[in-house]
Amino acid sequence: MDTANFFLQALLTADMTIRVSVVLIFACLAGLFSERAGIFDIGLEGKMLISAFFTAAVSYQTGYIWYGVAAGIAASMVFALIHGVASITFRGNQLISGVAINFLASGLTVVIGHAWFKKGGLTPPLSYEGRFHEITLPFADALRDVPILGPIYADVISGHKLLVYVAMLIVPLTWWLLFRTRFGLRLRAVGENPASVDTAGVSVVRYRYAAVLIAGVLCGLGGAYLSTSQGAAFGKEMTAGRGFIALAALIFSKWRPWYALMACLLFGFLEAISNLFPNINVFGLFEIPVQFTQALPYILTVVILAGFVGKAIPPRAGGEPYIKER
Amino acid sequence: MDKMPKWADIVLIPLISLMLAFIASGLVVLAIGENPIQAITVMVKGALGSTSGLGYTLYYATNYMFTGLAVAVAFHARMFNIGGEGQAAIAGVGATLVILAFDWPHWALALPFAIMGAALFGGFWAAVPAYLQAKRGSHIVITTIMFNFIAAAVMGFLLNGVLKNPNTQNAETVKFPDGAHLPTAHEFLAPLGINFSKSAPLNISFLLALLCAFLVWFLLWRTRLGYSIRAFGQSEKGAKYAGISAFKIIMISMFISGALAGMLSINVVMGEQERLIKEFVEGAGFVGIAVALMGRNHPVGIILAAILFGMLTQGGFELLWEMPNISKEVVLVIQGMIILFTGALDYMVRGPVEKMFLRMKKGA
Numbered sequence: 001m002d003t004a005n006f007f008l009q010a011l012l013t014a015d016m017t018i019r020v021s022v023v024l025i026f027a028c029l030a031g032l033f034s035e036r037a038g039i040f041d042i043g044l045e046g047k048m049l050i051s052a053f054f055t056a057a058v059s060y061q062t063g064y065i066w067y068g069v070a071a072g073i074a075a076s077m078v079f080a081l082i083h084g085v086a087s088i089t090f091r092g093n094q095l096i097s098g099v100a101i102n103f104l105a106s107g108l109t110v111v112i113g114h115a116w117f118k119k120g121g122l123t124p125p126l127s128y129e130g131r132f133h134e135i136t137l138p139f140a141d142a143l144r145d146v147p148i149l150g151p152i153y154a155d156v157i158s159g160h161k162l163l164v165y166v167a168m169l170i171v172p173l174t175w176w177l178l179f180r181t182r183f184g185l186r187l188r189a190v191g192e193n194p195a196s197v198d199t200a201g202v203s204v205v206r207y208r209y210a211a212v213l214i215a216g217v218l219c220g221l222g223g224a225y226l227s228t229s230q231g232a233a234f235g236k237e238m239t240a241g242r243g244f245i246a247l248a249a250l251i252f253s254k255w256r257p258w259y260a261l262m263a264c265l266l267f268g269f270l271e272a273i274s275n276l277f278p279n280i281n282v283f284g285l286f287e288i289p290v291q292f293t294q295a296l297p298y299i300l301t302v303v304i305l306a307g308f309v310g311k312a313i314p315p316r317a318g319g320e321p322y323i324k325e326r
Numbered sequence: 327m328d329k330m331p332k333w334a335d336i337v338l339i340p341l342i343s344l345m346l347a348f349i350a351s352g353l354v355v356l357a358i359g360e361n362p363i364q365a366i367t368v369m370v371k372g373a374l375g376s377t378s379g380l381g382y383t384l385y386y387a388t389n390y391m392f393t394g395l396a397v398a399v400a401f402h403a404r405m406f407n408i409g410g411e412g413q414a415a416i417a418g419v420g421a422t423l424v425i426l427a428f429d430w431p432h433w434a435l436a437l438p439f440a441i442m443g444a445a446l447f448g449g450f451w452a453a454v455p456a457y458l459q460a461k462r463g464s465h466i467v468i469t470t471i472m473f474n475f476i477a478a479a480v481m482g483f484l485l486n487g488v489l490k491n492p493n494t495q496n497a498e499t500v501k502f503p504d505g506a507h508l509p510t511a512h513e514f515l516a517p518l519g520i521n522f523s524k525s526a527p528l529n530i531s532f533l534l535a536l537l538c539a540f541l542v543w544f545l546l547w548r549t550r551l552g553y554s555i556r557a558f559g560q561s562e563k564g565a566k567y568a569g570i571s572a573f574k575i576i577m578i579s580m581f582i583s584g585a586l587a588g589m590l591s592i593n594v595v596m597g598e599q600e601r602l603i604k605e606f607v608e609g610a611g612f613v614g615i616a617v618a619l620m621g622r623n624h625p626v627g628i629i630l631a632a633i634l635f636g637m638l639t640q641g642g643f644e645l646l647w648e649m650p651n652i653s654k655e656v657v658l659v660i661q662g663m664i665i666l667f668t669g670a671l672d673y674m675v676r677g678p679v680e681k682m683f684l685r686m687k688k689g690a
Contacts, residue, residue: 096615096619099665103659121655
């Protein structure tokens, strides 16, 4: 392969990496808020799925993308609220609640979709106004001829859909909110040592609800991206395990926003590779099977969790309901 | 501690939760403009109204008994095994390798070896996360989730590679030899003069499931090991003080859990498909969580809950024909509601019931 061709392939891969990472970034940051406040969230998948459905369905019905996005976020927040009520107010098992949410989302999206559109749970393809479109950043075309940097700017950085840029902005915003504001300090404290926060007169319940609802909004955006930007309709089970990959990325990043971005890009890169180059031939010696690339995020997470490459220590009060002393 | 009588804990509360789950699911059916009473009638009739329907119901129930027991054994050691899906899939590979290795003369000879193959593979797939939890402190829930996905990749790799039947496009193995065919309900009931449906996939694995339920009961409540497992689940510190090795309990209970989940492959792969296909588990590993919750982690409860869930699954397919506006995925909604109300919202029901009994006690 000559250099020019290689450069083209690299640009293509980088562009695809960004596109498939966005869902992971939204979901991973959702999990970050929730788990930093001490609420495990294995229902990321379900919340994204229900949002993907309602975004596409309402967007199709109204022909207006923003009604769709609002509906998707609202649906995801309802699910977040169910998780909150179960795990905060009724101190139920957070993992079981997450499993229930995933079940409900897989079922409801198909049942409602089937009754609504009579297409076996799919939504009809979205019209032009019902989807997001590529945004060309300023000077992208003018700068395209600049060697190396031009194509990178024009093909990799420019030309994405709105939610891609939103995701990239939410990463620094999350960092700032968690590590530079009083809200963030308290939210993190609620996940580390709720008793001491409570003693200081801060409501553990209120902060945990806030975190869970923020997670709902972010999962809502992730789902909306799937059905209106990465695709142009809702398909059954279209999240396809990405909520769990996001969970893997969260552990990989040790519950930190910038690392989360890196982990999502890494896992997105693996997805892009397995999409673009199913069978990778290593120096003509042997082939790496596509299933291995697909499984790599999960394998890496197991390795990280086992502490073979650095130790991932979750927030200390994670998974435990807080019971106020009387 | 005795805020309420035992029967309230094991019968009343699950029943109330179940009612709530059905009401919530009924509201969903109402919301899409259909009659929930009619839907439930169709489902029950479809599940129990014919020997074919009953055969399917008990076939699914067999799967759910295995996965429910798997989740329950782990639960007793306070381990949340969410990896039944992957363990069952890998166990299918174990059973398949055993069955394809020989030209079996008779199923009675093939079955015990297939069981061993499935149990070893399923148990091993659960033992790795168990080891990582016991020795390296990884969270068992996350690791078993990851192992579900890794198992799916392994299945894809094997069934598109070495194990693939070269004569078909599908990702599946060759058909099993006739000597490994398990008797179906039709075959073993005919000599008794019962004419059971030929089409239903119910087979001898159903009896294996009942046997497993008995063995799990015996293990947990009648043996020293079972006592240690339950003691460890009650209080890890207390168990350690009593000289029970945490490592041993985690490894053994997860291995048994994985092996039980693996028995599903005997029912589906050996008993029905008679070949290994890629996605034969079809979510039964997750349904096991609902079954175990519903059955209060007791084998008797699990048998009853598994039959209920079997009815739901089979009834769901029947809905497709009778009420085309409702898709069979309504079953997932009902299952989700049951997990939500019996599992996560347990306290919501338990609190008021406890209060009611306290008031009654005071009044008396």
